[in-house]
Amino acid sequence: MTFFPPRTGYRLAILVFLEVCAVCLPPVVLRYALPALSPFLFLCTVMATQAVGLSLSALLALPMLGFVIWRRRGFCRYFCPVGWLVELCAKARPSADSTYSRVPQFGQWAALLTLGGAIASLPLFLLLDPLALFTGAAGAAHIAFPAQVACATGLAAVLILSLVFPLLWCKRLCPLGATQDLLAELNAALARRASSNASETAKPDLKLARRAFLGLGGGMAVSALAVRAPRAADEHRLRPPGAVAETRFSAVCIRCGNCVRSCPSNIIQPGLRPPNWALLLVPELHFDANYCLETCNACGLGCPTGAITALPLDEKNNWRIGLAQIQQTGCLLTEEKECSACALVCPRKAIVEEFSRETYTTMVRVDAEQCNGCGACVAACPPRVIGVIPAALYGNARESGGEAQRLPDRAAGFDRAV
Amino acid sequence: MKHLNRRDFIRALGLTSLAAAGFGRASSQPIHEGSMVVGKITASARGGAAFLEDGKVVQPRREIPVFRDTDVLVVGGGTAGVVSALAARRAGVNVTLVERYGCFGGLWTAGLVLIVLCTHIPGGGKRRKMVQGIGDEILGRINSLKYGAINYTPDGPHDATTDPEAAKYILAKMLREEGVDIVLHSWVTNAIMDGDAITGVLFESKAGCMAVRAKVVIDATGDGDVFDAAGAESIPHVHRIGLVHRLGNVPDGKAPEGLNLGGATPVPGVRWVNMQGPQGDCLDVQTLTTCELDAREAIWSKLKQIQDTPGYENVFLLDVASQLGVRASRTLVGTQELRLEDTLEQKPCPDVVGIGGTYSFLKDLACPIPYGTLVPKRIDNLLATGRCVAADNTMLNYTRLIAPCMLTGHAAGAAAALAVQENATPRNISVAALQGLLKKQGAYLG
Numbered sequence: 001m002t003f004f005p006p007r008t009g010y011r012l013a014i015l016v017f018l019e020v021c022a023v024c025l026p027p028v029v030l031r032y033a034l035p036a037l038s039p040f041l042f043l044c045t046v047m048a049t050q051a052v053g054l055s056l057s058a059l060l061a062l063p064m065l066g067f068v069i070w071r072r073r074g075f076c077r078y079f080c081p082v083g084w085l086v087e088l089c090a091k092a093r094p095s096a097d098s099t100y101s102r103v104p105q106f107g108q109w110a111a112l113l114t115l116g117g118a119i120a121s122l123p124l125f126l127l128l129d130p131l132a133l134f135t136g137a138a139g140a141a142h143i144a145f146p147a148q149v150a151c152a153t154g155l156a157a158v159l160i161l162s163l164v165f166p167l168l169w170c171k172r173l174c175p176l177g178a179t180q181d182l183l184a185e186l187n188a189a190l191a192r193r194a195s196s197n198a199s200e201t202a203k204p205d206l207k208l209a210r211r212a213f214l215g216l217g218g219g220m221a222v223s224a225l226a227v228r229a230p231r232a233a234d235e236h237r238l239r240p241p242g243a244v245a246e247t248r249f250s251a252v253c254i255r256c257g258n259c260v261r262s263c264p265s266n267i268i269q270p271g272l273r274p275p276n277w278a279l280l281l282v283p284e285l286h287f288d289a290n291y292c293l294e295t296c297n298a299c300g301l302g303c304p305t306g307a308i309t310a311l312p313l314d315e316k317n318n319w320r321i322g323l324a325q326i327q328q329t330g331c332l333l334t335e336e337k338e339c340s341a342c343a344l345v346c347p348r349k350a351i352v353e354e355f356s357r358e359t360y361t362t363m364v365r366v367d368a369e370q371c372n373g374c375g376a377c378v379a380a381c382p383p384r385v386i387g388v389i390p391a392a393l394y395g396n397a398r399e400s401g402g403e404a405q406r407l408p409d410r411a412a413g414f415d416r417a418v
Numbered sequence: 419m420k421h422l423n424r425r426d427f428i429r430a431l432g433l434t435s436l437a438a439a440g441f442g443r444a445s446s447q448p449i450h451e452g453s454m455v456v457g458k459i460t461a462s463a464r465g466g467a468a469f470l471e472d473g474k475v476v477q478p479r480r481e482i483p484v485f486r487d488t489d490v491l492v493v494g495g496g497t498a499g500v501v502s503a504l505a506a507r508r509a510g511v512n513v514t515l516v517e518r519y520g521c522f523g524g525l526w527t528a529g530l531v532l533i534v535l536c537t538h539i540p541g542g543g544k545r546r547k548m549v550q551g552i553g554d555e556i557l558g559r560i561n562s563l564k565y566g567a568i569n570y571t572p573d574g575p576h577d578a579t580t581d582p583e584a585a586k587y588i589l590a591k592m593l594r595e596e597g598v599d600i601v602l603h604s605w606v607t608n609a610i611m612d613g614d615a616i617t618g619v620l621f622e623s624k625a626g627c628m629a630v631r632a633k634v635v636i637d638a639t640g641d642g643d644v645f646d647a648a649g650a651e652s653i654p655h656v657h658r659i660g661l662v663h664r665l666g667n668v669p670d671g672k673a674p675e676g677l678n679l680g681g682a683t684p685v686p687g688v689r690w691v692n693m694q695g696p697q698g699d700c701l702d703v704q705t706l707t708t709c710e711l712d713a714r715e716a717i718w719s720k721l722k723q724i725q726d727t728p729g730y731e732n733v734f735l736l737d738v739a740s741q742l743g744v745r746a747s748r749t750l751v752g753t754q755e756l757r758l759e760d761t762l763e764q765k766p767c768p769d770v771v772g773i774g775g776t777y778s779f780l781k782d783l784a785c786p787i788p789y790g791t792l793v794p795k796r797i798d799n800l801l802a803t804g805r806c807v808a809a810d811n812t813m814l815n816y817t818r819l820i821a822p823c824m825l826t827g828h829a830a831g832a833a834a835a836l837a838v839q840e841n842a843t844p845r846n847i848s849v850a851a852l853q854g855l856l857k858k859q860g861a862y863l864g
Contacts, residue, residue, distance in 0.1 A: 329675065332778075336660075336678055336692040338535070338819075341778045344758075344812045355658075355696045360716035362658060362694040382778045 035256050035304035036060045037079060038131040039068055039183070040111060040176040045305045047118035048251035065183075072184040076170060076177055082130035082158060083170055083177075089159055090166030098167040107171075107178030112215020113222070114175060121251040122223035122278050128175050132254040133158060135304075182212075226278055235275035236390040238285035238373070240268055241292060241319040242300040242309035252307035255281040259299035259308055265290035267375065268299055283308075285321065287375030287388060292321060294347045294374065317348075322373030322388040324351070324366045330385040334363055342377035342386060351377060464626040482620060482629045488514040488599065490834040491632030493606050493619055496524025497820050498804030498827035499638030500589045501552050505831025506636075507596040508552075509855060511838045513831075514599040514630055516606065516621060519741070522589035524640065526820050527582040528741040530662035532683055532690045534578045536775040536821040539784045544573040548775040548784050551861035553824025559588045565684045581684045604628075606639060609647040615798035615843070616648045634799050634834040634844060638827065641701060642748035642806035650750060650794040652806075655814065657745035659700060660693030661713035665721070666736040669729060677727055678720070688736055693717075693743065700747040710742055745805075745818055752808030753845065754790025756817060761785050769849050770863050771833070771856060772825030777816050785816060786864065789849050792830050798843040803830035825861075832856050 035041055042061030068074045076083045090098065110125040117124040126132065137155035158169050170177055189205045236246075240259055243249050260268045260283055267290050270281040283299075285292070297316040300308045311319060324342075332339035333353070342364060343351040350370035355362045373388045465480025490506040492499045495517030503515040525531045534557065538545035547554070557578055561570040566584040569576040593600055603623060610618035610629060618631035637644035642652050665679065668689045673679040680691030695713055698705040717738055724730050754769065758779070767786035774785040791808040792801045802808070803826045805818040816822055832855045837844045840851075853863055 333694060336680070336694055338692070338815070339778055340815065344779055344815075353658075353697070355694075357696075357712075360693070360695070360712070360720070362696075380779060 034081075035129075035131045035135050035254060035258075037064050037075075038129055038176055039065045039075065040114075040129050040179040041126070041131065041254055041305060043115060043179065044118040044123045044126055045252050047115055048121060048123060048248055068180045069183050069187050073177065073180050075180055080130055080176070081134050082155065082174075085155075085159055086162040086167060086169050089162035092163060093166055096166045098165075098171070100165075100168055100172050103168070103172045105172060105178060105181075107173050107175050108182055108211065109215055110173070111175040111178045111182060112212060113219035116216035116219025116221075117223035118219075118251055119216075120220045120223035121247050122226050123251050124219055124222060125175055126251075126254055127154060127281075128173075129254060130158075130174055130176050132256050135254075135256040135258070182208075226276075237271065237275070237279070237282075238287075238322050238388060238390050240283055240285060240299040240308045241297070241316050241321050241372075242311045244307060244309065249307055250279050250282050252305050253282050254305055254307075256304060257281075258302040258304065259283050262298040262302040264296055264298065265293055267292060285375070285388075287378035289379055291375035291377075291379060292373075317372060317374075320372050320391045321375070322390045323368055324371050324373060324375075324377050324386055324388050326351075326364055326366060326377075326381075327385040327387075328363060330383045331364065332383055334361065336361070339382060340364075341380045341382060345376045345380040347374065347376055348372060482627050484618075484631055485621075485628040486514050486599065486601070486630040486632075488512045488630065488632045489838045490514070490634050490636065490831070491516070491619060491630050492636045492638055492831070493644050494524065494638035494640060494804070495519075495522040495589075495600075495602075496638060496640060496804060496823065497526045497553075498640075498823040498830070499524070499636070500593060501556070501824050501827030502636050502638060502803050502831030502834065503598045504552050504592060504596055505828045505859060506835040507598050507831075508859060509832055509835030509839075511835045512599070514601060514632065515593065516601045516604050516619075516630065518603070518605045520602050521586040522593065523582070523585045525741060525743065526580070526823075527586045527589075528739060529743055530582055530664060530690055530737070530739040531692070531743065531820065532579045532582060533681060534580065534820045536777050536785070536816065536819050537577065538573075538775040540776070540782050545575065545775075547572055548773050548862060549821045549824055551856065551859055552828050553821065555860070556585075556588060556592065556824070559592070560584050563588070568682060568684045579681060579683055579690075584684070601630075606643050606647075609635075609644055609649075611648060614649075614796055616644075616800045619644060619647075632799075633838045634801065636830050636834055637800065637802045637806065638804050638830070640744065640747070640805040642750060642802060645750055645794055645797065645800060645802055645806070646748055648794075648797045648800055650797045650800065652748040652750055654699075654701070654748055655746040655811070656697050656699050657747075658694045658696065659698050659705070659709045659713075659745065660695035660743035661710065661717065661739055662690060662692055662743055663717045663738040664688055664690050664736040665724070666734045667732045669733075674727055677724060677730070679724070679733075691717075691720075695743065700742075700744040706742055706744075713742075714738060746814050748806055749814055750791075750802040750806055750808045751795055752791045752802070753793045753795055754788045754808065756785075756787060756791050756807070756809040756813040758810055758812040761813070771829035771849075771852060771861075772822075773862055773864055774816070774822045774825055777819070779812060780816070785813075785822070787817075787822070787825055787829070789829065789833065789852065791817075792826060792833065793845050798845065799837070801830045801834055801844050803827050828859070828861055829856060832859060 037060050039061055042065065064075065110128060114123045114125045133154040137152045162169055185208055189208055239249060244252055257270060260270055267285050267287055268283045269286050271279050271284045274280050274282065294317050297311055297313050300310040300316065328334050340353065343353060348370045350367045351364050352367055353362050354365050375388050377386045378388060465478040468475050468477045489511035490513045492503045492513060492515045495515055499515060500522050503513045507513045519528055521528060537549040538547050557567065557570055560580050561567040563584045565581055567578050567580045570578040604621040606619055607622045608620040609616050610620065616635050618629055619635055621628050621630065635644060646652055666688050668679055668687055678691060680689040683690050693713060695709060698709060700706065721735050724733050761780060761783060764783065767788050769788040769790060770786040771789045772787045774787060776782050776784060792803055794800050804823045807817050807826050809817045817826065833844050833847060833852050836847045836852055836855060840847055857863060
């Protein structure tokens, strides 16, 4: 079976063009659109959020879904950059056998387990989606060292594998390819069922149904056992503004790194020391050097799967990432030293000085109504006694996609503190 | 030897109205325990008592005796005022410095704010000194006194802390060495204007009202009393008002939690304790009175808490600052404003007249101060310096500190001298020439 028309030079040119775009263009243009094309990622996102949002992702992925049902492996043929790279690798060893008729359909199992897992909030092999691998690797240059290696490893592994076993990835391992096979099989089965009598088709249909049942059920079971909401305080992580509820976040996030790259403050970092392995490379916020700028909503705009909701700027600023907490021991002002650094930098004027006549001392207090957890005070604090606790820890975050995390809208915008 | 007493002073002032009043000795009166009768005062600068007119208190209209006629008049003998007087005098003009208290240094000494913040920036593991020139010379001379200063190093990790009496002594000594005409115990009350140009300032003293005329006036009052009287535009602020005190007999070692024993001073066993205090309008005398009284009570209750702590029973209250810790009152609307954004973005500052060390909100950056922050928009022959220069609501927390006051003081003094020499208003002097003069006087301008 040949997947690709033999026009390597032409495809190579497109590939180089894509790579250049991925490095140079703003995230929305290519980094967003490319993963959003994947029917596999789209199905997983729908499973995980249990809703079809009217996003760009849906606009791109739904026609693609129709296309691959109509044209078997249509995505691989015309769109998949990883497929093209794999085929290039195969050209290095033209004599190698690439039929793999005795190798099981690992890709289909991976796809089914992942889809099943997505229902229970842990899409087990989501990271194997070729577009996620490609997007992750394409922009790895923009990420700091350890995460950079982690993001680029997936694609490199696929290509090395392809040098040893040409086309094995595409034919037997790729969950996106397998998803297209499954969709085509399902389509064919439905077509047969509609056109002819049941006895002829019972056997292959039953095989497909059994596989689907085992795969989806197995994925759900494994995920349900593995996934749990963070319980201990140190298991909670700060997520980018607009992130869906924590238990769903790891399911919808494909670890493509778009948010990491799009953040001008470099506060979004791929989780390298997550509280559990399911959260590996899921973006976390770190306010060590900078904060979530009141002029920026790039992370949500660049997220291809809707893990981070694309919010207009004012809504993003009203999104509660967390709540600043000031530890009074060590606070310079509490020790009567000259400092109001936190109050001065707070873009929402959420840090207020309070003078106590009884003790004749001044303390700084966070106005929980105003604080959105942007972290501006964290890096500004000279003795570093301010931290931001995740919204979930102070009680009013719900599992409902974070609706309760939004602050009440204010009639007027707020001024930048001067 | 000349006896200097109040009556002599008043009489000399009242009778002669001369710039350099001589103190005549009462001739033939017998002396009893140092006191003697010196005769009848024949004239005073009050012009008679105030009176009621239509139920309103009215002052008599009168001529004000001109007490001095000088090139540069510096109003306020705090850090900025002293440095400007020294800078102007060294540039070769006559300088009169008027101070309301009996000592120099203002909040640095009388206010007991002993730490000199913002002199350095970090760099390469060590710190680099930014504040040079006259300010640094003062610190060096204080440091050369025994128990004069601690942590005064070219690149050490801590900010220098000085002894208040050592600082008062060195400041007065340097002013006298340079031949600055010093007038103490005199409080500015008004500006003398000729259209939009200031030509002098009125002072109130025990001798009543007196005038000092000058070619250029430097407002180093901290509160902008002069530029406000002259009609210059300014921005009012409220800020925390504290009162610093010093503790003696404090044992070495880390203080127990919750006990504020302040910072080290050059004197062993003595520590200075800062106070934040409540926010208030520092121009309102009732507010100042309440703050002063409340703060003094608070200091004693905190002292009791310290003395109740085992190991700290013998700590005593050494002194309470004689000057209330006013942080901000008026800031000038200058031809330029020191803005946080400009500093953080490191915007080019061609008019730089001083570069300060870093401070908490400056992210390890040095802070160039442009000349325009000292220059009023409209009023001629006037410069502001010290706490009241043009700065935004964040940066005034920088310009109010001792080291930045040294920088704006140095710049204002040099600029005033140049203006006198060029016969120009400070707004029109050549900034390049000013930068040249400042560098000649040892300032670091990058």
